[in-house]
Amino acid sequence: MTFDVKLLVFLKDGILDTQGKAVAGSLKRLGFDAVKDVRVGKYIRLSLQADDQAAAEKAVAQMCSDLLVNDIIEDWSAEYEEGRR
Amino acid sequence: MTFDVKLLVFLKDGILDTQGKAVAGSLKRLGFDAVKDVRVGKYIRLSLQADDQAAAEKAVAQMCSDLLVNDIIEDWSAEYEEGRR
Numbered sequence: 001m002t003f004d005v006k007l008l009v010f011l012k013d014g015i016l017d018t019q020g021k022a023v024a025g026s027l028k029r030l031g032f033d034a035v036k037d038v039r040v041g042k043y044i045r046l047s048l049q050a051d052d053q054a055a056a057e058k059a060v061a062q063m064c065s066d067l068l069v070n071d072i073i074e075d076w077s078a079e080y081e082e083g084r085r
Numbered sequence: 086m087t088f089d090v091k092l093l094v095f096l097k098d099g100i101l102d103t104q105g106k107a108v109a110g111s112l113k114r115l116g117f118d119a120v121k122d123v124r125v126g127k128y129i130r131l132s133l134q135a136d137d138q139a140a141a142e143k144a145v146a147q148m149c150s151d152l153l154v155n156d157i158i159e160d161w162s163a164e165y166e167e168g169r170r
Contacts, residue, residue: 047120
């Protein structure tokens with residue numbers, strides 16, 4: 001089976017997000033005063049062959065631990081869809 | 086009202102994703118052969134004061150056009166939740 005995986009990687013709450021602060025500052029300078037708490041992270045889309053969703057979830061967790069996520073400062077969440085691609 | 090906005094910014098299909106290719110290559114070298122079509126984009130979370138969801142959507146569209154999205158090569162999608170933060 002092919003799974004379409006949408007992975008969100010973001011800084012843990014409490015970790016200073018310099019990129020988020022920079023974006024928030026720029027938005028304010030552009031007049032968007034109603035914006036608060038900007039946090040910037042990574043959005044990774046991939047397709048994955050796996051026997052079932054549990055196997056896909058296991059593979060994604062391993063990829064996150066090995067490469068995609070710095071688990072000291074980052075958290076992640078993933079959505080799985082039976083692939084169309 | 087406060088809206089919790091989850092904004093995904095990603096390269097349009099057909100645009101070469103060098104970051105995605107680099108991640109795919111690293112995953113292959115780590116033995117994740119079942120992975121294909123890796124695309125990397127931005128995940129931006131922010132909270133926004135707005136009268137209603139339509140006003141929030143309008144403000145986000147303007148932010149994307151003014152700063153957050155390069156609409157020549159990028160697409161975006163957003164989810165809105167009445168804010169808890």
